[in-house]
Amino acid sequence: MVDGHIHIERGEYTYEWVNQFVNKAVEKQLDEIWLLEHCYRFEEFVPMYDSVCAYSNYVDTWFHRKAGVLKLEKYLSLIKQIRNNQFPVKIKFGLEICYFKEFEDLVVELTKDKDFDFLLGSVHFVDDFAFDHKEEHWNGINVDEIYHRYFETSVSLAKSGIYDGIAHPDAIKLFGHKPSYSLTEYYASLAMELSKNDMYAEQNSGVFRRCPNTATLGMDEEMLKIMSNNNVKIITASDAHCPEDVGDRILELNNCLRNN
Secondary structure, eight states, rough: OEEEOOOOOTTSSSSSHHHHHHHHHHHHOOEEEEEEEEEEBEEEEEEEHHHHHHHHHHHHHHHHHHOOOHHHHHHHHHHHHHSSSSOOOOEEEEEEEOOOGGHHHHHHHHHHSSSOEEEEEEEETTTTTTTTSOOOGGGGGOOOHHHHHHHHHHHHHHHSSOOOOSTTTTTTTTTTTEEEEEEEHHHHHHHHHHHHHHEEEEEEEEEHHTTTTOOOSOHHHHHHHHHHHHTTTTEEEEEEESSGGGTTTHHHHHHHHHHO
């Protein structure tokens, strides 16, 4: 039982804070928890977001409230501290990194030799459009084109060779928008690149927790089947941002995998 995507951003970097996540993991009978931070929390990554902030006043305000509040070294110090302790569950540490093709070299430079257990690539912006913030931001957006570019960007992420896995690989569906065409070929292209680069895909409950009326739990059923047919490793994940959500629907996500 693994929860492979847990954010620790809402508390101080202390043993006591991490232990709250551990306690919940024990309660949920998990064997492993993978703790991480959004890369934008660290000032070293802030330059990657200039264009998305310029695109949207909303994102600009949101970003400058949450971003660049820490130096990466502080997080690395916490990782060393936690690794010097024993816990009843296995703990891994990583980073969730927003993928921008033009910043691949910067990401490699900032993460090399940092001893992370995993690097998780994610697509949160499609040509600077922050598709997962508010439903009303989709007004006037060409859904077919956004889906096309979303999967092109996801395939580019997989081809980059930087990441161990891809987060919530069809999060684009969260508000219920659907393209007018089949996604089978897009799913297959992404699955083939993930398999080729030995990357995992997340079976993630976070989108469903946010948008239970418009999103399905985990990956689309066809996408999950195509991932399986291409031998892509699947990691269950809650996308928790607080201890209370650790392990959310992990049993259900595992059942989806067994039934596929």
